[in-house]
Amino acid sequence: MKTIQLFASAMLITFVMASCSKENTSKPVNTLIDKLVQDVPADPIIGIGTDGRPFGYNKFTFYSFETNSVVPSTDSASTKWDVAFRGSTIITNGGASGPGNGGAFVYQGIFDDLKTISADSTFKLDQSLAATAVGKSWYVYDAPNNLFIPTPGRIVVIRTASGKFAKMEILNYYKGGVTPAVSAPSDEKLQKQRYYTFRFAYQSDGTKIFTK
Amino acid sequence: MSVLYRISRNMKYFLVICTLFIISGIRAQLPMDSATARSMDEVVVTATRTPRLMGNVAIPVSVIGAKAVYQTGSLRLNEILAEQTGIVMVDNFGKGIQVQGLSSEYTLILIDGEPLIGRTGGVLDLSRVTVRNIRKIEVVKGPSSSLYGSEAMGGVINIITDGAGQRKANVALRYGRFNTVDGSFNFSRRFNNTDITASANYNRSEGYSLKPNAAQKTVEPFWKLAEQVAIHHQLSKQWKIGSGWRRNITYIDNTIEVVNGGVPILSKGFERNDEYNVTPYIQFNDAKRWKSTLRGYVTGFKSHQQLDVKDIAGNYNDRFNQLFARVENQTDWQIREGSSLTLGVGHVRESVASNRYDSMSTKRSNSISYFFAQHEEQLAANLALVGGVRFDANKAYASVWSPKLALHYTPTERLTINLSYGRGFKAPDFRQLYLNFTxxxxxxxxxxxxxxAKVELKRYQELQLIDQLTGRADALSSLRPEVSGGINLGFKYKINTTTSIQANFFRNDLQNMIVTDVVALKKNGGQIFSYFNLKRALTQGVEMDLEKKIDKRLTTRLGYQFLYAADKEVLESIKNGALYQRESNLSSSVTRVKLSDYGGLPFRSRHNANLKLTYESVKGAFATLRTFYRSRWGVADIDGNGVINRADEYAKGYVQVNASAGFSIGQHWKIMGGVDNMFNYKDIQYLPGNPGRAGYIDVQFNF
Structure with missing residues (x-):
């Protein structure tokens, strides 16, 4: 009898404590960062090679969701960055790309509808620059018109270098956030490309929940 | 918004013209013999491969007569077809036809019953064919592979040239804008038991530029030459022998701007297409029960494109030689009154050599053997049934059965109802089998x-040029023919002696449609494509024609087609809520695509309408005024979801008005002139084949 009572009170205490702690974390402290980032350069084109293919400096631009800023490339071997861009290649800080705990997968749906990363989703790791976790499904390349268009309904879900979670939607691949017209001169299409406009939501509390 | 505004303005304009004509029609209702009644008595051959009265045919068929061709001032096949209800010309690798929402590769084009070859990217350029020597054009809609085999999915267009039984000798000369000159000579006559037909046509133009100051013209200067001779000889009462010979040359003076390493180079060159065919036959006809024809057909198409671009690879030089040879027997047996059987058997050998595929010395070939049977039965005085089937067997892809069943019912004298179901197919073409292009x-x-593809992929892998293979690479296999099933339900109703209306509802379901998909990514970033039987699509709609004789001399015709054409995979992903669209570039304006957002297959206009007014005097003078409306059509995917959904993904709808008039002087001279596109509608981007307003004058001398 006594053991049952003890057990029951212990249960009660645990329950109360649990609900208290729950209340504490969901209180006013907003741990979600939801930002629009414009014109992040991703190795813009500086010339055209003899093979007719454009080239840049072949450098990634590194980005941190936590600080919402570009990370200097001198820190490329650190866990200070979460995601990096070079041309249409997107890498995350993990696997073959960095020392961090990063990974990613592409979710199909609408940004605001992705409220929780489901428990059974698997984060992929970068195998190489050719086989990244993000892959190429986030954009469509219109070869005849030489235009890169982000595919609507593709959300890149990212585990950051420190193992926290973010979601990112790429909105545009051109400077100023506007895709050149199909009929635009090819020079304009080349000069303006490789600038990312994206929206991201970063949950700093380590949970997989993107609601405020 | 501005697009919508412009369309509604165009539509309004069109409606005003329609209303005017209809009002004038109501005002002057005079009884007289109906033109439709007369056209019902016309003999057509394409629908059943046997001569039948048009009014008795269970399959949607229409006829464009030589008079209509002349009065509309048409020179080339694309021009006259573009004016028919339910036919749309699409500017893509030349003037391709769209019938019941099916694109050019799914419509069979015949000249005197024999197929034209020489397609580029699946499109048969109809501006290749002159219509100065034709007797009539028959248009059959709906799947007709049960008689014609491959390509007859959307329909069959048969151009019937001047021939036996006609007495004709004329020369004609035309001059028009862009220094267009067209000269033709036609001769047709019977000497004892021999009919001889000869014609020649020369057509040239200096082309035009839609963009001022552009280095490269929109249409480059060209010339075309067509020659045709046919001889038919009656050996005895029952035996007839003959042959036709035809040659066609198209030459285009090409100046192309090529961007090489970011530097534009202007390159001179040319494109020349040579086409010829020979059509020998022998025929037995006892004029009662039996008719049997053994026909041979040999046709060749040679295309040569050259550009003087000096780079590592040397000059750009593209050659494509196609050969098609066929032998066929068709036997018609009149079993008894109201019951007949048509049997056919044939063999085709086709080959292609092209440096697009391999070298010119490698010939790719395929042979097809086939038979077909068709039975026509008059079940009752007002009910007839046609059933047919064709089997095509070949080496390069799977064999196909193509059945067809059609009913013709005349409940009252005024009303005719047609119902038919048929299956059509299109064989994979040489390009889809053998293309090797970078x-x-x-x-x-x-x-x-x-x-x-498999061999090439392996070679690329051995050369270490492949970055990665996609999931599709494993699925590479032999292609199957594309197939369709189509239902047509048609009504013809004579409202009174001056007015008639007809409507045809259609639905086509296409399967195994061949599309390209990425099989591998190259290390240099390029993609490698191959072909797959992946797509399913549907086209459905209704086509209507209203004809009204306003008085003895004035006739109006109003035509309209409603078309819905969709990719079934897209419809499915919309239903599953798995297709997304983006309204603008800057905000997260992504929503799920709704069925109402989906614009269907590209290059299809939902609405097409035409209004034609024809005046004919007793003495042979005439005037025509023809107005055409085409609603917007999808052209590009801008938001990256692969489908047409945004307003800016469409080309603008438009109205075009053509007019012509002519008269005769004495017995010998006929003079006519006209203006196409009177209000000078242009769309530089999406209608490069439309030069704007163009006038012409045409003189004909009949011996």
Missing amino acids: NLAAGAYSVFGTEV
Whole structure:
């Protein structure tokens, strides 16, 4: 009898404590960062090679969701960055790309509808620059018109270098956030490309929940 | 918004013209013999491969007569077809036809019953064919592979040239805008038991530029030459022998701007297409029960494109030689009154050599053997049934059965009802089987036909040029023919002696449609494509014609087609809520695509309408005024979801008005002139084949 009572009170205490702690974390402290980032350069084109293919400096631009800023490339071997861009290649800080705990997968749906990363989703790791976790499904390349268009309904879900979670939607691949017209001169299409406009939501509390 | 505004303005304009004509029609209702009644008595051959009265045919068929061709001032096949209800011309690798929402590769084009070859990217350029020597054009809609085999999915267009039984000798000369000159000579006559027909046509133009100051013209200067001779000889009462011979040359003076390493180079060159055919036959006809024809057909198409671009690869030089040879027997047996049987058997050998595929010395070939049977039975005085089937067997892809069943019912004298179901197919073409093409200018992509793709992929892998294979690479296999099933339900109703209306509802379901997909990514970033039987699509709609004789001399015709054409995979992903669209570039304006957002297959206009007014005097003078409306059509995917959904993904709808008039002087001279596109509608981007307003004058001398 006594053991049952003890057990029951212990249960009660645990329950109360649990609900208290729950209340504490969901209180006013907003741990979600939801930002629009414009014109992040991703190795813009500086010339055209003899093979007719454009080239840049072949450098990634590194980005941190936590600080919402570009990370200097001198820190490329650190866990200070979460995601990096070079041309249409997107890498995350993990696997073959960095020392961090990063990974990613592409979710199909609408940004605001992705409220929780489901428990059974698997984060992929970068195998190489050719086989990244993000892959190429986030954009469509219109070869005849030489235009890169982000595919609507593709959300890149990212585990950051420190193992926290973010979601990112790429909105545009051109400077100023506007895709050149199909009929635009090819020079304009080349000069303006490789600038990312994206929206991201970063949950700093380590949970997989993107609601405020 | 502005697009919508412009369309509604165009539509309004069109409606005003329609209303005017209809009002004038109501005002002057005079009884007289109906033109439709007369056209019902016309003999057509294409629908059943046997001569039948048009009013008795269970399959949607229409006829464009030589008079209509002349009065509309048409020179080339695309011009006269573009004016028919339910036919749309699409500017893509030349003037391709769209019938019941099916694109050019799914419509069979015949000249005197024999198929035209020489397609580019699946499109048969109809501006190749002159209509100065034709007797009539028959248009059959709906799947007709049960009689014609491959390509007859959307329909069959048969151009019937001047021939036996006609007495005709004329020369004609035309001059029009852009220094267009067209000269023709036609001769047709019977000497004892021999009919001889000869014609020649020369057509040239200096082309035009839609963009002022552009280095490259929109249409480059060209000339075309067509020659045709046919001899038919009656050996005895029952035996007839003959042959036709035809040659066609198209030459285009090409100046192309090629961007090489970012530097535009202006390159001179040319494109020349040579086409010829020979059509010998022998026929037995006892004029009662039996008719049997043994026909041979040999046709060749040679295309040569050259550009003087000096780079590592040397001159751009593209050659394509196609040969098609066929032998066929068709036997018609009149079993008894109201019951007949048509049997056919044939063999085709086709070959292609092209440096797009391999070298010119490698010939790719395929042979097809086939038979077909068709039975026509008059079940009752007002009910007839046609059933037929064709089997095509070949080496390069799976064999196909193509059945067809059609009913013709005349409940009252005024009303005719037609119902038919047929299956059609299109064989994979040589390009889809053997293409081996790499475009260095645009993204270094490659396209391989399915029969060469595996070998080429292996070669690329051995050369370490492949970055990765996609999931599709494993699915590479031999292609199957594209197939369709189509239902047509038609009504013809004579409202009174001056007015008639007809409507045809259609639905086509296409399967195994061949599309390109990425099989591998190259290390240099380029993609490698091959072909797959992946797509399913549907087209459905209704086509209507209203004809009204306002008085003895004035006739109005109003035509309209409503078309819905959709990719079934897209419809499914919309239903599953798995297709997304983006309204603008800057905000997260992504929503799920709704069925109402989906604009269907590209290049299809939902609405097409025409209004034609024809005046004919007793003495042979005439005038025509023809107005055409085409609603917007999808052209590009801008938001990256692969489908047409945004307003800016459409080309603008438009109205075009053509007019012509002519008269005769004495017995010998006929003079006519006209203006096409009177209000000078242009769309530089999406209607490069429309030069704007163009006038012409035409003189004909009849011996």
